[in-house]
Amino acid sequence: AQSVAQPEDQVNVAEGNPLTVKCTYSVSGNPYLFWYVQYPNRGLQFLLKYITGDNLVKGSYGFEAEFNKSQTSFHLKKPSALVSDSALYFCAVRANRDDKIIFGKGTRLHILP
Amino acid sequence: ETGVTQTPRHLVMGMTNKKSLKCEQHLGHNAMYWYKQSAKKPLELMFVYSLEERVENNSVPSRFSPECPNSSHLFLHLHTLQPEDSALYLCASSQEVGPNEKLFFGSGTQLSVL
Numbered sequence: 001a002q003s004v005a006q007p008e009d010q011v012n013v014a015e016g017n018p019l020t021v022k023c024t025y026s027v028s029g030n031p032y033l034f035w036y037v038q039y040p041n042r043g044l045q046f047l048l049k050y051i052t053g054d055n056l057v058k059g060s061y062g063f064e065a066e067f068n069k070s071q072t073s074f075h076l077k078k079p080s081a082l083v084s085d086s087a088l089y090f091c092a093v094r095a096n097r098d099d100k101i102i103f104g105k106g107t108r109l110h111i112l113p
Numbered sequence: 114e115t116g117v118t119q120t121p122r123h124l125v126m127g128m129t130n131k132k133s134l135k136c137e138q139h140l141g142h143n144a145m146y147w148y149k150q151s152a153k154k155p156l157e158l159m160f161v162y163s164l165e166e167r168v169e170n171n172s173v174p175s176r177f178s179p180e181c182p183n184s185s186h187l188f189l190h191l192h193t194l195q196p197e198d199s200a201l202y203l204c205a206s207s208q209e210v211g212p213n214e215k216l217f218f219g220s221g222t223q224l225s226v227l
Contacts, residue, residue, distance in 0.1 A: 009153065032212045043115065043203050043218030044156075051213045090156065094212050100169060101216075103156040 002027040004093045006104035013081045014112050021076040021107045023091030033074040034092040034101070035065055044090060050074060061085070081111045116140040119204050119219035126194065127227055134189040134222045136204030142217070144210045145187040147179060150201040150221070162187060163210045194226045 003026045013019040025031055032051055036044040048059025055067045065076045076089060091104040117138045126132050138145065147159040161169035162181040176198075178190040187204055201221045207214040 004155075034215070036216075036218075041220065043117070043119075043205070043220045044216070045115065045218070046215040049213060049215060096212055100158055100161075100171075105153055105155045 002031075002093055002095045002102055004091050004102050004104045006089075006091055006107045008107050009105075010108045010110065012110045012112060015083055016080055019078050019081045019085070019109065019111070021089050021091075021109060023074045023076065023104060025072055025074060025091075025093040027093060027095040029095055031074075032094040032096075033065075033067060034094075035059065035063070035074075035076050036090045036092065036103075037061075038088040038090065038106070040087075047076070047089075083111045083113050085109060086111045115217045115219065117204060117206055117217050117219040119202075119222050121222060122220065123223045123225075125225045125227065126191070128194060128196070130194075131190070131192040133191065134202055134204075134224075136187040136189075136219055138185055138187075138204075138206040138217070140206060140217060142206040142208050143184055144207045144214070145181060145184070146205040146207075146216065147187065147189055148203040148205060148218075150203055156203070160189075161210060168210060191224075194224075196226050199224055199226045 005024045034049045035047040038044045048057050050057045050067045058064045088106045090106045094101045120135045144163045149157040159173045160179040165181045180188040203221045204219045205216040
């Protein structure tokens with residue numbers, strides 16, 4: 001069965017510092033991986049996805065994620081955090097066309113001014 | 114805005130009430146979804162519709178009844194809910210139901226069951 005784990009409930013980063021939000025997954029076969037962000041009182045917004053190809057995926061708002069097959073990870077990164085990046089971040093995985101997309105429980109990111 | 118509109122934004126209902134949540138998408142998508150979001154839990158997929166046909170029903174209690182009259186509208190009819198059903202209910206749409214399709218979410222309906 002496929003699953004996705006976000007080991008941190010909350011991550012605190014000082015403004016201007018690099019940030020990482022962790023995600024690991026478990027699927028049989030090649031995964032389709034996604035990151036979504038949820039700002040207060042809003043629905044989720046798509047940030048980026050990995051399907052195949054280059055392991056470093058670039059997305060919206062300066063975010064990127066690195067696919068690491070050996071570690072089964074898909075960590076979200078940004079070189080320099082902004083206060084406006086404070087939000088709830090969800091990692092998601094889908095194993096193939098017939099599987100449903102599975103979301104993690106989310107990681108709350110706090111960027112401290 | 115994402116092009117997916119949900120109403121109402123907030124709903125308080127008693128356990129014996131009947132109410133409906135509405136979702137409308139203006140993106141020309143063919144697939145629509147209902148998700149349940151509870152604090153510190155993964156998003157739970159409830160229902161998936163593709164071209165107005167239900168393609169997935171994730172063992173959701175019968176007190177939740179979806180309806181998709183056309184590809185732009187999706188409803189979730191609620192009756193005799195329980196307090197544990199209190200949550201944020203999110204609607205989403207995508208171009209089609211595919212492995213790499215990105216989802217567009219509405220802002221959700223915050224439901225409180227008393």
